[in-house]
Amino acid sequence: MEVEPPVASVERDFEERPSRRAPSPRRDRNGPTSSSKQSAPRGRDTAVAKPKTEEEKQAIAKAEYEKLLTMRSGGTYIPPARLRALQSQITDKTSKEYQRMAWEALKKSINGLINKVNVSNIKHIVPELFGENLVRGRGLFCRSIMKAQAASLPFTPIYAAMAAIVNTKLPQVGELLLKRLINQFKKGFKRNDKAVCLSATTFIAHLCNQQVANEVIAAQMLLLLLHKPTDDSVEIAVGLTREVGQHLEEMNKQIALAVFDQFRNILHEADIDKRVQYMIEVLFQVRKDQYKDNPAVKEELDLVEEEDQITHTISLDDEIDVQDGLNIFKFDAEWEEHEEAYRRLKADILGEGSDDEDDEDESDDSEGDEEKQEEKALEIKDQSNTDLVNLRRIIYLTIMSSIDPEECCHKLMKVKLPAGQEPELPSMIIECCSQEKTYSKFYGLIGERFAKINRLWTELFEQSFAKYYDTIHRYETNRLRNIARFFGHLISSNAIGWHVLSVVHLNEEETTSSSRIFIKILFQDLSEAMGMPKLQLRLKDAELRPFLGGLFPHDNPRNTRFSINYFTSIGMGAVTEEMRAYLQNLPKPALPAPPAAADDDSDSGITRLTPDPLTPDPDRAQVRVRRLAPVLQIADARSPELPQEAKEKRRPEVGV
Structure with a gap:
């Protein structure tokens, strides 16, 4: 039977036992061998941490981001703010992360x-x-x-x-x-x-x-x-x-x-x-x-x-x-070069400049501009019109990629037009309009906005009207109709002056079937946009009369009748009221006197070798009588009921 030691002896043994507590690894920062620092007082470290370099920060951010991507979170939620902050720290475009x-x-x-x-x-x-x-x-x-x-x-x-x-x-x-x-x-x-x-x-x-x-x-x-x-x-x-x-x-x-x-x-x-x-x-x-x-x-x-x-x-x-490898991520050693190539391709497709580029690319562009200024001395003149073709392609792609006229005008204003190439912009707008299956008011609004922005564009569109009217016979009917309606919109909205109609001469000699169709569609569009009463008042404006002399001619009654018949045939006879009144008030022309024979001979300078057919010739008269005698006898035999006096009247009298 064991005897329990008294409590006092147990307490004495505990006090006499030395303390052998091992230092905590968490607190021992300098290893087990530094006994002098183990006995140092606990508290804040006196050493100051070194600031981390940018490379070290990038490495830490990449490692943490890679860990988040590869770990199986098992439902662990990653706050979006933390993820965005981590992603913003990774700026090295050549890195895999x-x-x-x-x-x-x-x-x-x-x-x-x-x-x-x-x-x-x-x-x-x-x-x-x-x-x-x-x-x-x-x-x-x-x-x-x-x-x-x-x-x-x-x-x-x-x-x-x-x-x-x-x-x-x-x-x-x-x-x-x-x-x-x-x-x-x-x-x-x-x-x-x-x-x-x-x-x-x-x-x-x-x-x-x-x-x-x-x-x-x-x-x-x-x-x-x-x-x-x-x-x-x-x-x-x-x-x-x-x-x-x-x-x-x-x-x-x-x-x-x-x-x-x-x-x-x-x-x-x-x-x-x-x-x-x-x-x-x-x-x-x-x-x-x-x-x-x-x-x-x-x-x-x-x-x-x-x-x-x-x-x-x-x-x-x-x-x-099927190239299934394109569905997964692959590291690209030439990532920046490929991105820059697609950025140029995107600008070519959308017809945009460097508006959507990053701030980093803007600095590169400024450096590139300086290099271009240095290379201006070595500029070579291109004889193959490559620059002109590229300019037209940029304008075409810009128009086609625009949603509404405001956006299109905004983009076209940013296109850098070389000196002397300004007429290409109105020309491309009209060509794009003409190639549509049906007329789109989209192009008319673009032309109207440009013509009202600056007097330069107004003059260019007015020159385009004269150019296209002179060459309208080269276009098929559908393109002709679109061009006519385009200019009809510009004229009805006063984007260009009505004086452009001075190039139109409505007569039989100076018009073709294409030009007559063009004028018909133009005036029908004007009538539809303005209404016939307003159109009549506009055409009667005293300031416009000098420019409308070709459309409503008063110089020649024949041309006046042609213009009246033309406008009446297209259902716009109301605009011909003044011409009808003018034609009715014209004095009737006198019959021309026959020209004198002496004057003709003197003018022509040719001596008359044959007798005048109006002068009776006795010899020829006798020959006619001999030839007509049998015929007259047969006619008299077939008409016995006529009296002798009537027969005498039927015989022609031949002048001797």
Whole structure:
């Protein structure tokens, strides 16, 4: 049995036991060997921390950002403010972390623009889309637009129109999109995935309608779907034909006939569901109605001219590289050079200068301006008109990329026109207007604003009126009509003076069919814009009378009648009232006296060798009597009922 020690002895042993507590590693900052510093009093360190260099700060920020990107947070929330602050510290464009940040921003921007596009704002979205680096992000663009289209098939025409616009400037993007869609269709067809095949065929059909893809690919897909018909394959083929049928009928009639013959055989011979048979019958009815409810391209989405479109021809049998590596981030050692190249390409596409460039680039531009000033001494004169062609292209792209007249005028005012090239701006505005299918008031408002900004532009547009009127016979009717309505808008809005009409001489000798059509459309537009009463008052203005003498001539009654008949024939006889009154008050011309024979002979200086036919000749009279005697005797024999006196009257008297 053990005996417990008394409490006093236990306390004594505890007091006599030495303290052997080990120092805490957290507090021991100088290691276990420095015993002198272990006994130092606790408190604030006397040593001052060294300030970190910029490189060290960049390295710390990069490491922390890389950790946030690669860690599996498992639900850990990272405040956006902290993330933005961390990203703002990374400014080295050659670093992998900065490029990853730019890649993520590019992906979000492209995806956001594609998701919010619709019919009404597509013209606004496309310039913003070109503002992003679509060359670097073409894989992201194709993936986002395919995903958005598959989620909402009714929006396929809008996505196809957007892809068509991008394809005109960046054909490699349109080609990659088409390759991925064909590859998606082939995979879906092998896996019997109806949804994938339906979305891919619908998208390809509208790309064919926009002439991004050749119609041959649509024909190959249709023949593949109808080769071994099933309910699903025939349903997909019917949907594809409804979308692309009108385009096939226009571009290749033989392919359309072959496809509908195959549908007819399936309808009569194949064992398919009643629902699918009804779909084929409806398709034939749609074809009979000439696809009035399924047009190839809707008017509001017809945004690309045929000559500007680039068509890609890819077959189902071709080996296709979809370039999946473009979907993921890759470090680019020449990142800044590639970004600068796309910045120049974007300026060429949108017709903009360096307005949207960063502040860092502005310093580079200032240095570049100094270099240009130094190189002015070595300037070489270009004889190939390359500068003129580039100037016209910049003006054209600026006009085409503008949404409204105010924006267009603002951009055009920033275009630097070389000395002596100012007339190119009005000329390009008029040429762009003439190339439209129908007249657009957009161009008239641009011309009006420029003509009212400065007297220089007013004079240039007035000179353009005279130039285009003199050469109007070179233009076809549609372009002629647009030019006439453009100048009609400028004259009716008083942007240019009415005195420009002095170049018009309305008579039979100095007008052509083209110039008469031009005058007709011009005055009809003036009448529509101002109203006939105001137009009449304007034409009667005393200050304008000297300039309207060619339109309403008073110099020659023949020209006056021509002008009256012309304006009456075009339904504007009201403007001819003064000319009619003038014509009625003209004195009747006297009959001209016959010229004297002596004067004629003296004027001509030619001696008359033959007798005058008006002077009777006895010898010739006797010959006529002998020739006419038998004829007169026969006539007298055939008319026995006439008395002798009448017969005598019928015989001609021949002067002797």
